[in-house]
Amino acid sequence: MRVETGHGDRTGDGTAELLQRILLPGRLPDAAGLRTAHRYLPADRTTGVGGDWYDAVPMVGGRTALVVGDVMGHGPASAAVMGQLRTTTQTLAMLDLPPVEVLHHLDEQAQRLGEGHLSTCLMAVYSPASGRCELSNAGHVPAVWLHADGRSELLRPPPGLPIGVGGTAFEQLDVFTRPGDVLVLVTDGVVETRARGAEEGLEELRSWLAVSAGAPPEGHLPAAPGFRWPSPEELCQAALDTLRRGPRDDDAALLVAALDGVPARDMARWALTPDARAASAARRLVRRTLGEWGLGDLSDATQLAVSELVTNAARYARGPVTLYLHRGEGMLRCEVGDDDPRLPRRRFADADEEHGRGLALVSLVASRWGSSRAQGGKVVWFELDG
Known part of the structure; x- marks a missing residue:
């Protein structure tokens, strides 16, 4: 320095x-x-x-x-x-x-x-x-x-x-x-x-x-x-x-x-009901928004990661699950928030195990990912370059 x-x-x-x-x-x-x-x-x-x-x-x-x-x-x-x-x-x-x-x-x-x-x-x-x-x-x-x-x-x-x-x-x-x-x-x-x-x-x-x-x-x-x-x-x-x-x-x-600020056209935010339909609703919102933003090449990876994070959040959340997208220069950021303060921990699931592979999948498709506690809960985020 x-x-x-x-x-x-x-x-x-x-x-x-x-x-x-x-x-x-x-x-x-x-x-x-x-x-x-x-x-x-x-x-x-x-x-x-x-x-x-x-x-x-x-x-x-x-x-x-x-x-x-x-x-x-x-x-x-x-x-x-x-x-x-x-x-x-x-x-x-x-x-x-x-x-x-x-x-x-x-x-x-x-x-x-x-x-x-x-x-x-x-x-x-x-x-x-x-x-x-x-x-x-x-x-x-x-x-x-x-x-x-x-x-x-x-x-x-x-x-x-x-x-x-x-x-x-x-x-x-x-x-x-x-x-x-x-x-x-x-x-x-x-x-x-x-x-x-x-x-x-x-x-x-x-x-x-x-x-x-x-x-x-x-x-x-x-x-x-x-x-x-x-x-x-x-x-x-x-x-x-x-x-x-x-x-x-x-x-x-x-x-x-x-x-410099962020134009409203480069952000999207939703609140999802934490039930069995939350993940499919999140995938639809991601697919539609990335199509409007001209980022269709990132859609499949983003939908996969979002689906895993929203599914996990809805399983433990009592209140709404938040979904936030922001497109930057050469980068897409996604955040999923819920009211459970416990931070997720990546586990290595067995091949026949139904649960436990969410963060492993996120780490495979994302350029970067992480989590932090927020007021009233936590946020898990990931970024994709492109």
Whole structure:
């Protein structure tokens, strides 16, 4: 993974390179309706690591959790705490917990690690289907929200107390974004220096991103039709330009997310009654939808996998079984959800055994598959390339 310093890029070697590869992602996972870029600049150039982190975690329903955090201190000790908190954040997000609950559990873990392990964190869960963005904040600096029409503002969920303080209740702010909006999440090392406070630095960052993108000034908004914000990579570079203007003695991390959204025509969702007819109904819906999408070559494999998953879900579910399809670029994703929280386990059935072959069949036809607990149950998903 690349580490940015004041002297340019350096790949690092030895301990620094190893720690960096272990603790921070070299590449964030692809997500539907979302493009990201990131940078990390350690204050301790000797080790090349620190306590700041960033992440983008895929969640059920095509959503993505965007996270930035800042453990107090620098160097390997802070990096070790950061690694534990980042791993916990990933696990909790994949369990489909809302941001307020993720921060609550992080707070509990930080307290178990012992005194002095304080951290700030900002978490945003983005749904490309609806444009909804749920944010919760544990003492972190606000995000910058770049609107598709050229406007820009600081996005301020209630700040809360840092993780590790204990005894605090976190709050959630919900906003609705539009395709073309951008979120810029940073740690205080990006905006705070010896010469300026965090608030002043945030305003300077917001203003500089707008100017560098050619957005019209406040009195001339909204922008003319056709205006687009630069790519996440270009916005990352613009943010670094503001950072390099003054002395810096803190780690700095930033995560830029272009919120492209998912057109309604690329999604389909149904609720099925959990009875003996659920699987055949699911096959009909898949066959019809993939035909309309021009993905007939994926229809047989998708119907087979969906039939197995829906059959298993209907066997144990008490409420509706949900079926979700999303077509992306070169990829089809399917999710089957039910209200039974027990995760499926692949078994190797005997040749004459009637049940137990469902996940084995899914793994044969799918490019990727997995499962996770969700609120009120679980979701089993698979993807097909094509």
